[in-house]
Amino acid sequence: MLTIENLEVAYFNAIQVLKGLTLSVDDSEVVALLGANGAGKTTLLKAVSGLLPLENGAIGEGRIRFQDQLINKTPPHELARAGLLHVREGRRIFTEMSVEENLISATYALTGRDAQPDFEAVYNYFPQLKDRARQTAGLLSGGELQMLAIGRALIGQPRLILLDEPSLGLAPKIVDEIFDIIARINQEQNVSILLVEQNANAAFRIAHRGYILEGGKVVLEGSVADLRRNPDIQTFYLGLGDQEDKKSFRDVKHYKRRKRWLA
Amino acid sequence: MITGHYKTRYTADEGIWSTWPKQAGLVAALVALAVLPLIANNYVLLLAGQIAIFIIAVVGLNVLVGYTGLMSLGHGAFFAIGAYTTVAVHHEFPNTFPLITLLISIAVAAAFGVLFGLPSLRVKGLYLAVATLSANFIVLFLIRQEWLAEWTGGVSGTETPNAVLFGYELRSQRAQYYFIVPIMLIMLLFAQNLFRTRFGRALIAIRDKDYSAEILGISLYSHKLKSFAISAAYCGAAGCLWAYFFPAILPEDFGLNMSITLVVCLVAGGMGRTLGPVFGTVLILLVPEILKIVFANVTDGDANAQMLFSPMRDIAFGVLIIGFLIFEPMGLVSIWDRFWRFVDRWPFSK
Amino acid sequence: MLSVTHASLAFGGIRALDDVSFTAETGHITAIIGPNGAGKTSLFNIISGFYQPQSGSIHFDGTDITGMRADKRAAMGMARTFQNIALFRGMTVLDNIKLGGHTRLRSGFWSSGFYYGAARREEAALRADIERDVIDFLELDHIRKAPVAALPYGLQKRVELARALAMRPKVLLLDEPVAGMNREETEDMARFILDIQDRWETTILLVEHDMGMVMDISNKVIVLNFGRKIADGTPDVVQRQPDVIEAYLGTSEDREVTV
Amino acid sequence: ETKQWRVAASLPMTGPFATAGQLVAPAFAEFEQQVNDSGGIGGRPIKVEVEDSGYIPRNALANFQRAMAGGDLHFYFGDSTGFMELVGPTLEGDNAVMMGSTSFASSLANPAERPYQFMAGPTYEDQFEILLKDIADKGGKTVAFVYSDTEFGRDPIEHGRKVAADLGIEVVLEEVTKAEGADIENHVTKLAQANPEYTILQGYVTGVWPQLIGGARAFGLQTQFMGTFWGMEKVIADRVTDQAGPFLDGYQGVMPYRYFYDQEDAPFYQQLGAYKKSINPDFPGYVVTWELEGRLNLELWKLCMNRVIEADKPVTPDNLMAELRAIDNWDSGGFFGQPVDVVDHKIGQGRVYRYSADSKLFTPVSDWIQV
Amino acid sequence: MGQFVQYLINGVISGGILALIALGIVSVFKATKVVNFAHGHLILFGAYFYFTFAVMLPEAAFMPDWVRSWEPEWLVAYRADAPSFSPKAAIASWISDVPRILLGLAGALAANALLALLIERLVMRPLLGQSTFAMILSTVGLIWVLEGSAGLIWTAEAEQVPSLGPNFPIRFELFGANLFLFSGSLFNLLIALALFAALMLVLRYTRSGVAIRATAEDQSTAYAMGINVPRVFSSAWLIASTTGAVAGAILATRTGLSPAIGLFGLSVLAVVLMGGLDSFAGVLLASMLIGVLQAMTQWKLGGEYAEIVPYVAVLIVILIRPHGFLGQEEIERI
């Protein structure tokens, strides 16, 4: 579905962010991508969805293929029309338009495909949105905004969704809800999902495989079950103590433990 | 070979002319400014004087637009207020000492600045730009009124006084140059100092994120108004010098055209930087003249050829502005920065 | 130190806050939690003075500050960070932090413009102060001259905290300080917050969705739902309240254990 | 010693009055060629340099100073009242130069304050006076002043009021309009309300006056429209007639000069026509009045030059201006219908012409009126 | 009272033209967040193009005679006994002008559209991703380029162009006063309002409207949603340039050709902000209000006051309503 080989990306021809990254997403698979702040996760998604040039970024080396097509230089709207939809960091809802108009805006992703937008399907996943269809989107709560962002992608009848930190700033209960729905979407719609997350617990719940990104490179990859067993992942991403129990934040030390994959 | 500039005190780290190549450059620039009139003809001095005056005004605009992030398309009005205040002061008290007039012009312009700034407490962005533009038109409208004509000369403008310093009348452009340029330098230094200390920093904070500034204890009301006042004061000073420099003024001199030229100078030079206005003004005021000289040399003053070339000059000028925005959007100062980075790292620079 | 009594706030038809009262004890960490849209940020906004509550009052340090402008409250020693990072993007880290010192400095427009003299001494003193108490403390030395816009998210959050600290606040309002951070970074931030509490006895108000952190470090937890306070107490107590679990926590804790 | 006489000019070749500048500019090149072909002045060739000002006084001042910096300058032609007033006070000592312009602003005809500036015709005030006298002669009782909100438009208004009062004519409307792109409907409405016998238009070059007259005619207003120098150009009137119909028929106005087609007893016009034909076989035989104005400035300078040189005096601005002031009973050979004097640095006469859409000519309807 | 109605009519007519000009500024703003300072000069080009295709081209040797003046026999007969300035004569002369009016309009629309595409490609496109401020200023730079180019291409000013509709005075009596208006102006008003309404409906109620608004709010997200952002940009410029061409043609018939048309366009900015940059309805309201206020001021106070009416009005309005009559307030969530 999506394969990325040896990708290098720099902003302003100066700030090198991705340094030879390789990754793939198979059909109907949920792949989690974890990594520290500034590791380049968002940059990777922007590179895939063609948004980099709008932010003075550029792909140097490397190839990105979507459904066996080379898409290094394909403009974003054509990717959307081919079924690759990007739910961006910070949700990026059109705040001055109504919820419904936000959904309509995504119908452009169906251009050139013989398909009708299915608003009801979206409202089925997210009943709250239906109640607020005519409301100005800027006034929705954080969870609803995230639902709308995902709903907007669904309108485009995607084959692959790039999902950037859907849990950001959401209450625990909503995070659960949303992740449940993401899992449902993956199963029912047969779409692949590349999920960028900081909340490893939540991400591992629904993902099949995972990658750990650090300093612009993949430092670890494997099935979710494998990753969960990795002691570094347990310490740095899952917050488990030495005995695989929950570690209290009050016990955090001033010095840092070294990560084994850096060795 | 310079491998780095080590600083041992925080004050040194905060200095502006911190490296010796920069200090040498500063001295060279000052010497050049001092000797220019000795070798230049009236035409060059006319341009130099105009540029110096404009620099003051653009520095003022920079305070508001570049540092505080409030857009204005009406600064021609403050220029006008400074100029007409000077005329009016000399009309009432013919022998006023020029620096006193300058201070009065500054004060009056600053007061108008506060008045113009009132909308900024409610209005942002383009709305503010158009509010100031409107204010500009209204000021010009008032200046043209018959009932103010005694001081303003009304529609047909008025002759302006010459500065008299200690019994010596500044008639020649050379003498005026030595009056204007030091004032410009002082005002430039003042602005530079302002923006590396508390007050100026607060303005920049308002530009970058107003509510965040507020939460740090910066009063938006008073700072926005003060910014308008300072900005207007600079333009008022420029207006005062303008009135001394030119033999006559007309209301049209200070219209939209001037306001836009000020903005263009600022953008070409680089907003929010002290040297931006200097570079921008020099570029924007000199380019049309250089184009003229070039075309005059090509055509040898021939009328028929001039007819063809004159519109092309306008086109060239517009293309220059657009080209700048596309290729050097941060203005000339970014070239300047690159230059100094190069010098500082030489011979390791590539 | 800080108390809110019967505060209500509505936007059009939406009741963002509905008769909310609570007190934050001096030197304690008080956490405010609740679902999205419950009114936590709105509560911060009326405390810091961006919105005026339609009814109710706010007392800070013994004074009634209801109706006072935001910048005045800051001068009294109130600092905060924002849910969506609100740094001055055009400036360096150092300048951002210096701005935190704004209310402590005296030099005005004239002395700033003339610089040599009072203004210069004051600037140097501020710089020394910040270097010692803020930059070293929050481990920002390596990026002090970097423009904030280019920093990764986590560091930006830390710079925002640094800026607030430079104000020497009596009370510090933190709106989702660890959102978007992974476990490791969250731990760092938790450490800083605890250290601040220790070192300056700052009163801290904390809005956060990371329950692990909230429950571990706060002394008291207040739960909001639809603008109303539904619970108030120590973390242990609140955590077990069924209506809190129902409205906010959900059952994810259980699920996590199943792994 | 200079080898050639230098003349420089600022003309508005861009900006709002570009039409005027572009029409006049070729005359300067032609003057240079014609004078040099006939041996120059006092045996030395002349050099004419033209610059664009965009009708901005400050630009014209820069042009002027650059011309001055280029060596001895013997005549300068300015392009606006604003420039003339801006440069006026600086013309002293080494900076002095004889200076004509496109402006007829009354303040420029002032030997005491403007010792080096002159005007090749009557001031706008004079022109108004001529028109009002003509109205009075014909028994007119009411008049409207319609003028643009510019210095140029307002220049003669106050004087006009006074003269009208003296002549017993009532000013029933004073209407201020934009210099270009005026809101014709409103102005016509107001004219209709005031219903004056005569309407004097002032302060327009190519625009507004034709539209205003057209609108009023279409509406059926009977008022007699009148104009001053810049609103009296046949080329414009002809264009309007060709493109929009004959509504300018009967329009009148004051003109200080004879139209170029009026060549009877006008040796200078005949020569100029012949010369133009010789260098350009397509020359249609008509020279626009705006060009005549520039040309007359140059001719006056040439006359003064010749007289100074003949008198064997040094060619200085003071000597040139002294000769100008001494012009008395001068036969221009065309421009004026009778010998003229220079008084107060101007030539205060003109007469009223009327446009006929049939013949496409402005023909005189009054005698030369002296003011 | 009758006089009042007269000036009201005059004001509404000029308000219609203001609205038509404003339309172009608003549509570019809606799509790109750029306020086009050069819109007046786009209109100026429209006017010159109209002149070129409706006056200059028909006079060219290779054009058939009927383009310049269409005189079928029935028209000659119809006109035969009409007195000059009568409606009949006006209609007849308009009919004989129809071919060149159509040619002029078609030419102006096409040429202006081409010009706009050029501007969009060469100036605005390279600035994509730059701050809107830079884009706005580049339109200021465009003013010089366009003005210079116009000066280079056309020396023709003070030219008259045929009016779009038949132009004869209409007289009627109301409240005891004799009122009049020109049929040509009425025709212009109708064209302006029709264009305005059409565009407003398209943007409000169609999918394209959503695309345009989405692009305005967040270019890159709109792009990622499958919206062809560059196409949206060029369409916005196309709308502006074609409505601008019509506005130019109308202005040229009303006030004659002159570079002042460019400046006139600039003053419409005040109207646009008064209405609210992003609201068509608000801008229409503001246009009418300014038109009427200006007419009333001209009537009661005279021309020098009329000129500053828009500026005073916009200042007052945005002090009371910082986003104009109907402009949308940005939601800033802290």
Ligand SMILES: Nc1ncnc2c1ncn2[C@@H]1O[C@H](COP(=O)(O)OP(=O)(O)OP(=O)(O)O)[C@@H](O)[C@H]1O
């Ligand atoms: N538009 C940009 N211009 C310049 N640098 C950028 C830009 N966007 C990101 N960067 C830099 O690239 C690096 C990686 O950023 P990116 O947003 O991809 O990280 P991330 O892994 O998504 O982090 P986070 O978890 O904070 O979202 C950071 O150092 C950031 O400063």
Ligand SMILES: Nc1ncnc2c1ncn2[C@@H]1O[C@H](COP(=O)(O)OP(=O)(O)OP(=O)(O)O)[C@@H](O)[C@H]1O
């Ligand atoms: N400026 C505003 N205009 C209108 N409504 C607002 C505004 N600010 C907040 N609201 C509304 O008030 C309610 C409370 O919002 P608030 O931001 O305080 O929630 P929160 O608890 O901070 O949520 P989150 O956890 O998502 O940050 C929400 O319904 C929101 O839509």
Ligand SMILES: [Mg+2]
């Ligand atoms: Mg990211």
Ligand SMILES: [Mg+2]
């Ligand atoms: Mg919140």
